[in-house]
Each structure stands twice: as structure tokens, then as C-alpha cells.
Amino acid sequence: MCGIVGVAGGIGERLGSALKKCLERLEYRGYDSAGVAVTGAGGIIVRKGRGKIHEVEARFNFTALDGLSGIGHTRWATHGKPSDENAHPHVDCTGEVAVAHNGIIANYRELKEQLTARGHRFISDTDTEVIAHLFEDYVKAGLPALVALRETIRRLKGSYAIALLYSREPDRVFFARNVSPLVVGVGEGFNFLASDIPAFLGYTNRVITLHDGEYGYITPSSVYVEKNGEPVNVEGRVRVVNWSPEAASREGYPHFMLKEIHEQPKALRETWAGLDMGYVSKLSRIIAEARRVFITASGTSYHAGLVLDHLLAGLAGLDTHVFNSSEYRKYLRLVREGDLLVAVSQSGETIDTLMAARVFRERGARVLAVSNVVDSTIPRESDYQLYTSAGPEISVAATKTFTAQLMILTALAANAALYNGGIGKETYSLIMSELEQAPDLVNATMINVEARVRHIADKVKVKASAYYLSRGIGLPIAMEGALKMKEVAYVHAEAYPAGESKHGPIALVDQGFPVIFTVTDDDYLDPLEGNAMEMAARGAYTIGILPSKHYARLGKVFTEVIQTPDASPYLLTIIQSIPLQLLAYYTAVLRGYDPDKPRNLAKTVTVE
Ligand code: AGP
16 A cells, blocks of 8 residues: 655656656556656655645645655555655655655554654644654754654654655665565666656666665665664576566556456466476475465465465365465464465555565475466565565556465375375366467457457446356355446445355346346356346346356356356366456446546555
């Protein structure tokens, strides 16, 4: 939540303009207010206000600003409502210090009281403003700026990624990190700071990921890092990311969400190509031999975790426990050595998943992280790492990273089941060869279903609610479909095991109520057909997402049918995600919403 950026040095364009471009690539992290600050010979200039980046730019023309270094912020409000005053960057009493911050300063009230008693004047309701005033106090007391920063963060409790300008040292941007993500983009004659890599991909692809407790500064020609007063050598931590700058732009698509839905064949191909099968097989042995397997994640990644749970229990017969990562405290007394936690997070930064991973490790469990972002916090703090190669995902709504997660989690489960004898070689080979074909089948699905889904979205767009029903491994896919619909189209959508629908939810169903069925497992055809008939009997507008092989039998059961290619349930999870993503996307657009900026949401949730 919140994106911060910093730049030191000349980049061949005005700083204000570069900051705007960087912020636009972080807008998925929050978009209720925005601002920039630059510093040069004339001191610090701040331009900020409520609204999306382009709205704030239209009011304040901050792209015209230039200087030696600058910082920027796009906000997802936590402390203090979205307003001009609460927009970042925040300044101290003298106007010599400006701060952009992502995270939450848990002890800000106490600090604010102390600082107010010492005569500091606060303008905003934010927790962030205390940082500027603390720093001000320390430099006024005569401490060098870097020491003042160290003393400032020593006083802070909570999470933060900070970018700070100090007008007396105008060629540098100071930074500090604890829990909230922060990376350095290493350039030639300039350096960047950002919450996430896509921010500066148009300028450099050389990256240093900063670790908790690290602080320092960037200048046009150097990156200086310290921890606990000791210099940290980060030269060996520079890595080159192979994400292209285009990957972080819309490339002609009206929205990132649609672009990323369409990128899935490529994302799956690259994820498959990037899998080291020897390593997958080693991990699957670790899974199969674990005392118990816990799986944790949030949101979309949680749905991928549910698929893993289904496969590990169903194929490999393992003792699995899956939970939303925000509920990790329930397991504190249960976890012990010998247990394994699979933590799924596309960003690798979700705070709840990170907390769950930390407490499991503290209690002796090993942790396997599954992420799309190399070197992000959760994988870095885990024992084992498995990466999807979906490329940067900008849209708040996760799409391509979800199907890429399904691909590697299915491969992992199939290997574990082969290892412990849950499945034989034949089933294993079928699953693996289907996964290899996933990019082509997803491509075919996209081509075949898009127009039909758009037509259905045109009907769904006027509805207030929808149900998503399924049985077996199709259920997490239905849950993901409902989440997508809620997130971007603001249609109240709930998923249930189809059998549960009769235990309450069916009470809401009346004429035209949309009920979407995902049909994956052959074993469940009879009861699913029954459930669809029950809904139809109450006038529901039923939509069946079916593999072609079931069309002859079920084609007439539903009001609308979306036919997908035939495949086993293990691949239908991936294939059936496509029409559900498209349905949410087109419903949002037809209802007049911007699916890339769903209200109240930020892509990465870095506060509990
Ligand atoms: C998905 O569309 C959402 N943006 C959200 O539920 C997301 O999946 C969740 O916050 C988890 O994020 P992560 O995968 O980065 O941990």
C-alpha cells in the first residue's frame, strides 16, 4: 500500500516528469492522493494533493519541476483521510526536510505528543509526519544527516520504507527500510529508489533489494547502505532483471488487467521454461516427507493455495492445513519442527503472509515461498523458493500470476504424489504433459470465449449479486472468479460449494439471479447438474463453464454455456480461470469502472 520513489542525478529529462512516470507505474499500490518533492539550489519544493496522479499533475503541474534529486508518493490512506494535507511528501517545521513513506508508524501518537511538546507544528493527520520532525530535531542538534536518519528510525516502531530529502544535502535521497519493500535501481549517473521494480524499469534494470534494518542514501554516482551503524557492502547484491520496460506499460491495451489476461500464454510458457524440474522434485520430496504441510496466502494467492491443498490431500494423501495468512495466530501452539509451510504470494511482500512465514520458522517449521518477485521479502526469509515467471503484474487484480501459480503448484503436487506413490507414472505424465500444453490451450480458450463472455457481461452488468458454484477442484477457481467480480466490477459475488447452496444461499435466488458454475471434475457431474437444475427452477440466469466433452450432456442445462477445451481437472483450473477473469473485466468496463484502479484496494497489502 502506497508507492514511493526517489531519484538522484540527471536522467536526461526534468525530475518532475521522471517522478510522474515512475509514480504511474506504482499507482497500483494506491491512488487516493499523490505528490512529489524536488530539491536543488532553491531548497525543497513540494507539490501534492488529493486525487490520482494525473489529477494532481493537472492541478499543480509538477512535471515542470526540476532539481538535483526528488521523491514522489502515491497514497493508499491508512492514517488520515485522503486530502491535500495528508498527501505525501510531508515536511518538517523548517521546510528543509521532505518525507515519502509507505507503511505504518505504530507509535506515531506518542512521538507526535513528544514532538508537539517540543514545539513542532503538525499539519497532517498522518503517522508519516513524525519522521520529518524527528529528523529535523536531530539535525538541529548538530548530527550529520545520516546519523540523524539512524537516530530517527531508532525511535520508530512499525513498518516503513522511507525516502527523505534534506535540502542541505541536495544531491542525495536518504532512505530506510523495515518490513515495507524498497529497492534501489542502479543507473549510470543516476540512481533510483522505489517500492517496486517496475517504477524505474524505463531507466534501468539493475536492482538492489534493500533488507530490513538497512538505511543510507543514493547520490547520482553511489549507493551507500548501513545497518546498525556499520556499512553494508551491496555491490554483490546488484542483479539484472529481465523484465522489459514494455512489460510495465499497457502496450495499446485499454487496461493493464486486459493486457495481463492476454499475456497468460506467455506467462505460462515462461513459468514452465523457468522451472528447474530437479529442484521441483527435491521440493516435492521435502513436502511428501514433512510431518504436516501448512499452506498460507491471501486473496488470489489463497485460492491457488486451496488448489495445492486439494491436490496434496487428494493426489498425495498428505495431511494438509490451508489458512488465510491473516489468521496465522490460530496455529501458534500447533506448529513444530518437522512441519512445512508453503507461503504463496505473488508480490512476496504481503504482510500477513510474511508474518505467518516468520512465526512458523521461529517455531522450527521450514518454509517454502512461492512468488513472482525474485528476492522479495517472503522468499528471502524462507528456506526454499519457487518462482513463477509471469513478468511484472501491474493491475491490482491478479490474473496471470494466479494461473502461473496454479501451474507450478500443480507440478509440485504431482511430483509429491509420484514420490509417495499417490499416483503412478501414467497419471503423472498426463498431468505434466497437460501443464506443458497449458499456454496453447489457454490461448485457444481466450480466442474462443472472449466474445461470448463479453455478451454475458452485458447481461451481468445490471445485476447486484451473483453466485459462483462448483465442486471439487473447481471450487477455488469459482472463489477466484467471485473475488475478481467483486474487486473490479463491484458486483456482490459469493462462491460456495454447489452442495452448500441449498443450505442457505439459494434463498436469495430469484428471476434472473446470475449463478456461474465451473465444471471441472467428472466425478461431480451428476450432483452439479442437479444443482444447476435447482437454480434454473427458481428462475436463475445460469452460466456453465464446461469442457467440450460435457457439452452434449450439460449444454441445455444452463442458460448460457462457455465451452472450454477438454482437459483433466488439473488443467481445467487454469483454463477455466480465463473466462472468469474476462467476465469480471468486461462487467467492470461495461459498468463504467476502471478495472486497474478498483476503489479502496491496493495491489500489495503491506499493513496488517
Ligand atoms: C487479487 O486480485 C488481489 N489483488 C489480492 O487479493 C491479492 O491476491 C492478495 O493481496 C495477495 O497478494 P500477494 O499474492 O502479493 O501476496
